Amino acid sequence: MLMGSNGDALIRLEEVYKIYGPQPRGRAFDLAKAGLSKDEVQRRSDHVVGLNNLNFSVDGGEIFVIMGLSGSGKSTALRSVNKLLVTSYGKVWVDGVDVQTLQGRELQAFRREKMGMVFQHFALFPHRSVADNVAYGLKVQGVPRDERQRAAMEALELVGLGAYASNLPEECSGGMQQRVGLARALASDPDILLMDEAFSALDPLIRSQMQDEMLEIQSNLKKTILFITHDLNEALKIGDRVCIMKDGSIDQIGTAKQILTEPATAYVADFVQDVDQGRVIEVNEAMHEPTPIGREMSLSEALAAIGDRAGEFIVDDNGSPIGLLTLPDGLRVKSMGNDNLAAALRQDFEKTRPDASLSDVYVAAGRGMPIAVVDDGGQLIGTLDPRMIMEKLGEVERLMDDFERQVYL
Numbered sequence: 499m500l501m502g503s504n505g506d507a508l509i510r511l512e513e514v515y516k517i518y519g520p521q522p523r524g525r526a527f528d529l530a531k532a533g534l535s536k537d538e539v540q541r542r543s544d545h546v547v548g549l550n551n552l553n554f555s556v557d558g559g560e561i562f563v564i565m566g567l568s569g570s571g572k573s574t575a576l577r578s579v580n581k582l583l584v585t586s587y588g589k590v591w592v593d594g595v596d597v598q599t600l601q602g603r604e605l606q607a608f609r610r611e612k613m614g615m616v617f618q619h620f621a622l623f624p625h626r627s628v629a630d631n632v633a634y635g636l637k638v639q640g641v642p643r644d645e646r647q648r649a650a651m652e653a654l655e656l657v658g659l660g661a662y663a664s665n666l667p668e669e670c671s672g673g674m675q676q677r678v679g680l681a682r683a684l685a686s687d688p689d690i691l692l693m694d695e696a697f698s699a700l701d702p703l704i705r706s707q708m709q710d711e712m713l714e715i716q717s718n719l720k721k722t723i724l725f726i727t728h729d730l731n732e733a734l735k736i737g738d739r740v741c742i743m744k745d746g747s748i749d750q751i752g753t754a755k756q757i758l759t760e761p762a763t764a765y766v767a768d769f770v771q772d773v774d775q776g777r778v779i780e781v782n783e784a785m786h787e788p789t790p791i792g793r794e795m796s797l798s799e800a801l802a803a804i805g806d807r808a809g810e811f812i813v814d815d816n817g818s819p820i821g822l823l824t825l826p827d828g829l830r831v832k833s834m835g836n837d838n839l840a841a842a843l844r845q846d847f848e849k850t851r852p853d854a855s856l857s858d859v860y861v862a863a864g865r866g867m868p869i870a871v872v873d874d875g876g877q878l879i880g881t882l883d884p885r886m887i888m889e890k891l892g893e894v895e896r897l898m899d900d901f902e903r904q905v906y907l
């Protein structure tokens with residue numbers, strides 16, 4: 499067993515290649531290593547490039563999602579981590595252990611102790627109870643009966659199936675069976691969960707519930723999760739970081755926000771172009787410092803204070819916004835010969851929180867008036883000009899357009 503230094507990363511892949519075919523270290527490997535694309539290698543060597551110089555690391559406690567189209571190498575990457583397959587080149591470190599060098603009993607023990615796996619489709623023993631199914635892995639490990647039943651019950655409680663412990667699998671819905679699978683992986687309390695399209699067979703509503711529940715469980719257990727999906731929305735929702743794979747290589751690794759607002763390649767841009775970027779940009783990134791208007795000001799003075807902004811708020815003694823002066827309102831009242839500030843103020847303004855997303859305020863912004871950004875105490879901490887929302891989203895749009903031009907021109 500070789501030890502490697504790998505910082506905080508619990509899983510690390512370094513320069514990993516996987517070539518499928520009779521000669522995984524032959525010409526196909528040389529071509530891939532020389533930088534040829536998967537298609538090109540296949541055409542010239544009749545070997546399939548599963549992984550093409552894969553490098554990533556997953557930190558302890560992180561949900562790391564690998565996303566990509568069918569055939570991009572997601573399962574191959576995951577299976578290299580528990581050595582369900584043998585890689586052609588490179589290192590796979592798990593908790594400091596060079597996994598690909600493990601054999602036989604040592605490998606089995608390592609997998610059992612460190613990792614739980616959840617697949618899209620997995621077999622449950624039909625004639626054993628849900629609890630026995632969950633406990634089965636522990637039985638194989640020689641854990642005494644009492645102890646494994648306790649662990650199974652705990653795991654079932656975690657996934658909300660405590661009441662079904664003595665039911666048979668056929669008495670469970672698809673979603674519940676998937677939960678049994680998750681409980682089975684959790685029962686041995688592994689540090690790492692490997693989940694390959696674990697929710698993909700579920701219908702959308704159940705799937706979304708499972709995602710929520712997994713995030714809830716994770717907030718308590720803090721496992722290290724390598725999660726695979728071909729669904730971008732699922733990836734963006736549950737991933738602390740998302741890794742986008744294409745043809746056995748990585749196009750980008752980043753937070754949901756980075757992927758959505760700073761796509762690194764035309765391929766990623768194409769993937770995310772239909773997603774609403776506003777949901778990952780917070781109001782506080784688009785608001786400006788409020789410069790409240792004094793209540794004692796005349797309308798002319800207040801208009802001068804607004805300058806070229808769309809409007810400003812006046813606040814009460816607590817600093818809470820109580821009125822909004824917009825430029826058009828002020829100019830209209832003034833043109834009627836009235837210089838009284840109160841006559842031009844409106845109370846029907848929108849409020850939001852600094853951590854709301856731009857999508858949350860998008861409809862409100864459609865009124866074209868500034869939105870008051872208030873903190874927990876209701877105090878004004880920012881003014882959100884609707885034009886800034888468009889400005890922010892426009893930056894992302896421009897980035898996308900640039901990629902599109904690169905691809906098509």
Ligand SMILES: Nc1ncnc2c1ncn2[C@@H]1O[C@H](COP(=O)(O)OP(=O)(O)OP(=O)(O)O)[C@@H](O)[C@H]1O
Nearest residue numbers: 518546547548567568569570571572573574575728
């Ligand atoms: N046992 C195998 N023998 C030959 N080629 C394989 C084998 N397993 C995978 N491949 C090839 O390796 C590439 C990556 O496959 P992989 O199963 O990792 O993709 P994936 O991203 O998990 O796809 P999916 O979303 O369909 O599950 C594909 O081109 C596939 O055809």
Ligand SMILES: [Mg+2]
Nearest residue numbers: 572573574694
């Ligand atoms: Mg797969």
